[in-house]
Amino acid sequence: MSDETPICSGKGCRAPAVWVLAWNNPKLHTPERRKTWLACEEHREHLSHFLDLRGFLKDVVPFAEWVRREHPAEEGR
Template sequence: MVPDDPAVPICSAKGCRASAVWVLAWNNPKLHTPERRKTWLACEEHREHLSQFLGVRGFLKDVVRFEEWEPVDEGPGGGSAADR
């Protein structure tokens, strides 16, 4: 399914154009401060695969339904936790 609205968030899996249902919050401790959260978005089909990819590397911090995700503002110049 391809979202008609470009504002509709889509899955981060390579080649997938499905609407995102999940937010996978992650952090690479070699690059990010402990409180920093990067995010990938996932459709139902790719949630497990993307979670495993991040999990085996020790990066996965949280998986939350998209409508429940509350991005954290990191202040000026810091971006937000919702950047992919």
């Protein structure tokens, strides 16, 4: 995992990401595939709404929890 601070996916935003928005486009992706956008507190609702309106949003998870799920071997380092 990189030491770089993840940043929000909001257009022009440079704030640290604290949320992961997991999504997929069923016309392009298999059901189990998850793409991700990162969000700061300010942009979480807007980005979630954008994805949800299109039927793409699957999950909204705190960034730290997402990292633990994706990299359980790195816990406690």
